[in-house]
Amino acid sequence: MDFAPGWLDDPLLSDVMLAPDNTTSWLLMCGSREITAMAMPDPRVLVAPSPNGSVNVVLERPLDATTATGLQDALRDKGYEITDTDGVVGPGTRAAVAAHAETLGAAYRFETTAISQALLDSLGIEGAD
Incomplete structure (x- = not known):
């Protein structure tokens, strides 16, 4: 369940831990059916597949x-x-x-x-x- 290629070397994502890691990634299920996988590479950023599955959506927590x-x-x-x-x-x-x-x-x-x-x-x- 990788969300970024293994060769990714980006200082802004220096603390990223790619899945599987149950402290920073989740698999949403409905019964025994997988709905979607999400990862939190940063305390402020969540990555999830788009509804059509073609791209990943990057979500962030708003700043006060x-x-x-x-x-x-x-x-x-x-x-x-x-x-x-x-x-x-x-x-x-x-x-x-x-x-x-x-x-x-x-x-x-x-x-x-x-x-x-x-x-x-x-x-x-x-x-x-």
């Missing part, structure tokens, strides 16, 4: 406004263009997060960049819940 503002401030301090530090993670914040991920050596860019705990840690942001 205080942590989102801290993220925006940290990205601005690193030189990324953030127009508003309003505590709302919008397209501008996502673009800055993606750019920061690339500077950390990310080998790829998600369609929508997930804000993982590893990424928050790289910016010195604590208290993400």
Whole structure:
């Protein structure tokens, strides 16, 4: 039940433990029928197959406004263009997060960049819940 290729070496997912590991992955069942498998590679990120099974869906826990503002401030301090530090993670914040991920050596860019705990840690942001 691998969710990523074994050769994946990405600093943002440095703490990823690929399945099977019953502390970070689950198999949802209905009776004896498998419904779906999910993995939690990061305390803030959940990976599950899409309903049609063609791609994996990356879900993340939302940031509270205080942590989102801290993220925006940290990205601005690193030189990324953030127009508003309003505590709302919008397209501008996502673009800055993606750019920061690339500077950390990310080998790829998600369609929508997930804000993982590893990424928050790289910016010195604590208290993400």
